[in-house]
Amino acid sequence: MRYSHKREAIQEIVYGTNSHPTADWVFQKAKVKIPNISLGTVYRNLKQLDDAQLINTIYDGNIARYDWNREPHDHLKCKICGDLIDVQLFDDQIRKTVKKLYKFEPDDVVMTIIGTCHKHNK
Amino acid sequence: MRYSHKREAIQEIVYGTNSHPTADWVFQKAKVKIPNISLGTVYRNLKQLDDAQLINTIYDGNIARYDWNREPHDHLKCKICGDLIDVQLFDDQIRKTVKKLYKFEPDDVVMTIIGTCHKHNK
DNA sequence: ATCATAAATAGTAATAATTCCTATTATTGT
DNA sequence: ACAATAATAGGAATTATTACTATTTATGAT
Numbered sequence: 394m395r396y397s398h399k400r401e402a403i404q405e406i407v408y409g410t411n412s413h414p415t416a417d418w419v420f421q422k423a424k425v426k427i428p429n430i431s432l433g434t435v436y437r438n439l440k441q442l443d444d445a446q447l448i449n450t451i452y453d454g455n456i457a458r459y460d461w462n463r464e465p466h467d468h469l470k471c472k473i474c475g476d477l478i479d480v481q482l483f484d485d486q487i488r489k490t491v492k493k494l495y496k497f498e499p500d501d502v503v504m505t506i507i508g509t510c511h512k513h514n515k
Numbered sequence: 516m517r518y519s520h521k522r523e524a525i526q527e528i529v530y531g532t533n534s535h536p537t538a539d540w541v542f543q544k545a546k547v548k549i550p551n552i553s554l555g556t557v558y559r560n561l562k563q564l565d566d567a568q569l570i571n572t573i574y575d576g577n578i579a580r581y582d583w584n585r586e587p588h589d590h591l592k593c594k595i596c597g598d599l600i601d602v603q604l605f606d607d608q609i610r611k612t613v614k615k616l617y618k619f620e621p622d623d624v625v626m627t628i629i630g631t632c633h634k635h636n637k
Numbered sequence: 638a639t640c641a642t643a644a645a646t647a648g649t650a651a652t653a654a655t656t657c658c659t660a661t662t663a664t665t666g667t
Numbered sequence: 668a669c670a671a672t673a674a675t676a677g678g679a680a681t682t683a684t685t686a687c688t689a690t691t692t693a694t695g696a697t
Contacts (some may be wrong), residue, residue, distance in 0.1 A: 395693060416683080431647045436684065438645090455577045455654080456683070464541065469619050476664055480617055482609055496600055496633035497591045504626040506609065511618035517664055517673050538654080553676045558655065560674090577683080578654070 394445060400438040402426055404504075405494060407439075407448050411466075413458040413477045453477060465502070471510035516567060522560040524548055529561075535580040535590075535599045558600035566611050573625075575599060587624070600632060 394400075406422045407414065414422075420435045439459055442448045449460040453470065462479055469478040484502040492498045516522075528544045529536065534543075540559045561581055564570045571582040575592065584601055591600040606624040613619045 491628055497630055499628045499630040500630040506621045507623040508621040
């Protein structure tokens with residue numbers, strides 16, 4: 394993967410937020426620094442960064458979001474404010490269970506817990 | 516929700532498979548029985564059935580699939596054959612953990628384990 | 638430093654999944 | 668049977684994403 398100024402900028406944008414941004418959000422941010430950048434470039438580079446394991450792609454419903462956090466982790470999705478919160482749960486037991494019970498070789502556990510986050514406590 | 520012949524057919528199709536079909540798959544099946552049914556009708560009815568808790572919508576990557584199984588359950592997604600397999604894991608501990616640790620009120624745990632299913636054992 | 642090669646890009650067209658719109662049709666309570 | 672209105676077909680519109688192509692740019696070799 395050859396160096397590119399734009400890919401670097403895109404990576405910096407993803408690394409600079411905890412908001413699990415969409416491609417379009419990244420595109421809007423990138424345009425501020427590089428006015429003539431195109432959305433296709435953003436998509437292509439996000440894919441390349443994902444392929445290179447520099448970022449992660451997560452699916453929130455039917456829309457892709459990007460995450461700099463490559464440690465295995467899960468997400469809490471608040472149904473009120475839409476926030477996606479990183480959490481570290483214990484997937485190890487789950488991996489063992491599916492391996493034993495279903496003869497399934499797990500690579501990756503993708504877990505999202507939908508509910509109400511602490512901001513909306515009555 | 517008023518009775519409709521087409522909604523009934525759509526529900527029967529979803530209830531008649533374990534393949535977690537897409538809207539288009541349901542549409543193709545429905546056309547056999549009801550040649551003049553339209554894709555919009557399929558989408559509208561799948562949404563209504565979901566709203567009425569008669570089916571569940573699950574997201575496989577960025578595509579919606581529909582599931583008659585409304586018991587809380589998880590999915591194993593085989594990266595080789597693409598199969599989505601229903602499994603019953605133990606979400607209770609997870610629910611307790613996020614409640615206590617993150618003050619998050621969980622409604623629903625959506626978990627997909629990506630890996631290799633038993634069909635591809637060497 | 639120049640140059641050649643191929644990767645990266647802009648801009649736009651194309652695609653895929655899904656939703657929206659409107660005139661017509663069908664269900665249902667009276 | 669009829670009126671009210673939900674459901675529908677068919678197609679247009681929208682949204683997210685990918686593909687295409689001529690041009691630009693990074694980079695390794697001269």
